Amino acid sequence: MKRNKTNIVVFACNWDGLSCVENAAQSRLSYPASVKLVKVSCLSRINSGLILKAFELGADGVMLLGCRPGSCHFEKDEKFIASEYDKAVNLLDLLGLGTNRLKLTRLARGDGQEFVGQVENFIEEVSQAG
Numbered sequence: 001m002k003r004n005k006t007n008i009v010v011f012a013c014n015w016d017g018l019s020c021v022e023n024a025a026q027s028r029l030s031y032p033a034s035v036k037l038v039k040v041s042c043l044s045r046i047n048s049g050l051i052l053k054a055f056e057l058g059a060d061g062v063m064l065l066g067c068r069p070g071s072c073h074f075e076k077d078e079k080f081i082a083s084e085y086d087k088a089v090n091l092l093d094l095l096g097l098g099t100n101r102l103k104l105t106r107l108a109r110g111d112g113q114e115f116v117g118q119v120e121n122f123i124e125e126v127s128q129a130g
Helices: 016-026 049-054 077-095 112-129
Strands: 010-013 036-042 061-067 104-106
Touching: 010 016, 010 112, 016 104, 016 112, 036 049, 036 061, 036 112, 049 061, 049 077, 061 077, 061 112, 077 104
Parallel strands: 010 036, 010 061, 061 104
Antiparallel strands: none
C-alpha cells in the first residue's frame, strides 16, 4: 500500500526560524522527511513569486518560519513579509489552490518543540484540504 506524503517547503530565516529547526534536531524531535527546509537570510528576501514557484515545483504547502514581530535581526521583516504573505494568499485564492496552503509562523528563538507542533498541524491542514 502506497502512503501519501504531503510535501511541505519551509522557508526559515537564518536567525530565530533556523534556531527552532536546529533546537528540534538537537532535542531529537522529529517531523516527516517530506518537509524540506530552505534557509534564507531573512524572510524579507521571500516574495510572492518565490512562494508560487515552490507550489509550481510540487509543494503541497509552504511555511514561512521567521522571527517574532519586533525581533527581526534586519529590522525589515515585519512589514515586508506581511505584505508579500497577503499577496501570495490572494494569488493562491485567485488560482483556486486554497489559502490554507500557506502559513506564516513566527516563533521565539530556539523553540523547537513549537516548530515541530506547527509543522505537524500544518501538514494535517494541508492533507485535509486535498
